[in-house]
Amino acid sequence: MSKKKKQDAPVVLSQQELMPSVLGVIDDKEKSNFIVLALFVLLIIFIIALPSITSYINGEKKISFTPSADGNKKPNDPTISHETIYYDFKDDLEVPIEGLVIKNFNILRKEFSFDIVNENEVKNYLSTHAIYLELYDNEQTLLQRVKFPTENINRGGSLSYQFDLNVPTADISKIVIEEKKVSDYPSVNLNKESDGTYLMVCSKGNETITYQFDKEAKLYYIMNVVNYSSSVDNYNVLLTEYRQMSSKYNGLEGVTSNISEVATGFTSTTTLSLEKIDFTNKTVKNTLTNKAYYGKGTEGKVVYFELSAMNYQCS
Numbered sequence: 001m002s003k004k005k006k007q008d009a010p011v012v013l014s015q016q017e018l019m020p021s022v023l024g025v026i027d028d029k030e031k032s033n034f035i036v037l038a039l040f041v042l043l044i045i046f047i048i049a050l051p052s053i054t055s056y057i058n059g060e061k062k063i064s065f066t067p068s069a070d071g072n073k074k075p076n077d078p079t080i081s082h083e084t085i086y087y088d089f090k091d092d093l094e095v096p097i098e099g100l101v102i103k104n105f106n107i108l109r110k111e112f113s114f115d116i117v118n119e120n121e122v123k124n125y126l127s128t129h130a131i132y133l134e135l136y137d138n139e140q141t142l143l144q145r146v147k148f149p150t151e152n153i154n155r156g157g158s159l160s161y162q163f164d165l166n167v168p169t170a171d172i173s174k175i176v177i178e179e180k181k182v183s184d185y186p187s188v189n190l191n192k193e194s195d196g197t198y199l200m201v202c203s204k205g206n207e208t209i210t211y212q213f214d215k216e217a218k219l220y221y222i223m224n225v226v227n228y229s230s231s232v233d234n235y236n237v238l239l240t241e242y243r244q245m246s247s248k249y250n251g252l253e254g255v256t257s258n259i260s261e262v263a264t265g266f267t268s269t270t271t272l273s274l275e276k277i278d279f280t281n282k283t284v285k286n287t288l289t290n291k292a293y294y295g296k297g298t299e300g301k302v303v304y305f306e307l308s309a310m311n312y313q314c315s
Helices: 029-057 235-249 282-287 300-308
Strands: 095-097 100-108 111-118 131-136 142-147 158-164 174-179 198-204 207-213 219-229 255-262 265-273
Touching (some): 198 300, 207 300, 235 265
Antiparallel strands (some): 095 100, 100 111, 111 158, 131 142, 198 207, 207 219, 255 265
16 A cells, blocks of 8 residues: 655745844943043033133233243244233333343333343343333323333343333333234334335434335335534534545445535435345444344335334334
């Protein structure tokens, strides 16, 4: 008797949804902790900066994240923003500038005087740094600015300096003494000539200096005119001094100087063609000692700012 063939089992299709198979679990705990830590750090930074941000929103001050001098930066690092210090003007005021001390401030009639003492600084500090003294009133409004002399002072030595005040003595309330760089000088509008060049004229007392700038507003020519009346004290001494100076000037290439004398006085006229003059040359530097003389390519804002601080009226 033959056996029946075993029939294949029927295929049954399930109606249940397919479920994904789990091959492994990735632990994201470390990443989550990092995100929480980062948010916590940002929260701390926000809390620290909140007073500055509030002041900025209220218009009280500009917001700044410049590093302070308390960190690893050196005090003369250009990335450090310095705060202007206003000293109350008084006779016993002493202002330190590096190894220099400025003291013995005094006003006699219309003359302001002070002493510069080199306690522990290099000899040529004043000749290599532009130091300014500024006078302010109670509202911190600038009254007058004066550039320090550039004479060398040996360690332990001192120098007395005086200048004429052009503001009422009673208005002087505060003093600022600090170094300024060319980047600190404000821009100035020069008088444009018909040929596209520029002109600036500065005057003080008997002296009138004309500065000529090229089309790129770079200095290239100076004319200095000084007039003295024959009625001034020591007229003959002044005339002799200017004649001697004129003789020295004419020995330099690019410089022309002459004296014109009439019955009423004399006029000294000196011209400097700056493209022919090397102010780094020791002979030139020792001869052209007038602080109002600048080298070729000097910016107009430098001439204006520094001569104004030497009590010239420039326009």
